Amino acid sequence: MNYFKKAMVGLDLSAIDEIMITQIKAFAPILGIEMVYFVHVAKNLILPEEVTQAYPDLIAPVDETIESQIEHEIEHVKPSLDIPYEIIVKEGNPQETILRWSKIKNIDLLVMGRKKSKSHSDSLVNNLSQKYPHPVLLLPENRTQETFQRLLLPIDFSRHSKVSILLASEIAAKTGGEILCCHFYEVPRGYTKTGKSFDEFSDIMLENAKKDFARFLSENKLPDLPCEFILKHKKDEADNIMKHAKSSGTDLLIIGSRGRTKSAAVLLGSVAEKLVNTNHEIPMLVMKEQGENMSFFEALFKL
Secondary structure: OOOOOEEEEEEEOOOOOHHHHHHHHHHHHHHOOOEEEEEEOOOOOOOHHHHHHHOOOOOOHHHHHHHHHHHHHHOOOOOOOOOOOOEEEEEOOHHHHHHHHHOOOOOEEEEEEEEEOOOOOOHHHHHHHOOOOOEEEEEEEOOOOOOOOOOEOOOOOOOHHHHHHHHEEEEHEEEEEEEEEEEEOOOOOOOHOOOOOOOHHHHHHHHHHHHHHHHHHHOOOOOOOOOEEEOOOOHHHHHHHHHHHOOOOEEEEEEEEOOOHHHHHOOOOOHHHHHHOOOOOOEEEEOOOOOOHHHHHHHHHOO
16 A cells, blocks of 8 residues: 555644554554654744743753653553654644645645544644645544444545545455445436436436446446445435444545545545534545645645
């Protein structure tokens, strides 16, 4: 697996850091991670002058203190992290700094934590998920699993669906996990003009969806996979996906960016965006095709 050789893990010096470090240690061999960068961005690393004057030999620079704290958390994880890592502590705007250093280090995967309830970190996670041009892994505070056994892939038979299935197949091969695809279909408005009842036209749409799925697998030379076809009773697809993910005991939700333009790799489609904004319960990997719309990413550093 060559998707995620270099990962950057955001830390905020709270209790969730231990969970993040523990899980990235467990997930590294599953995802093929070969190097981890732990990053913390503080708005200000300067100590008050009166403090440094009063205790010149007792207080280390703030960045060194934070590095030592993170190092202690990493060493506390047992068994120890057995892949190379680097700790990056910087001062400035968290979003801009993380984006800049992810580019400098040529990061393949950005890993962020989601806390149980809404917090000030939500906007940072949401914005980074939108603007980072490569895959983003979101790990909730309430989950502490060390493997992925049930992988759910909402698919729409697009290019992004193919990428998600290929990745999920490699993860499942390593973990012995199960891949569950799901596709939501709906009955179009105006079906009554066909002379068919709602149930009759629902059956027609279901058969079409099954044919599209079989054609999608065949054309992309993908393995035969189970897929649950779900009739949308609500218009909000993100809500439908989360409901199905919870009911099926999902360990990892893999979604494509699914935007409608070439900027999809940076600016998420509406379904993926809502899932990023609202999902605080299930680990979620947002897949983005490598290199797509990198010009937008480059422009972020010229603003």
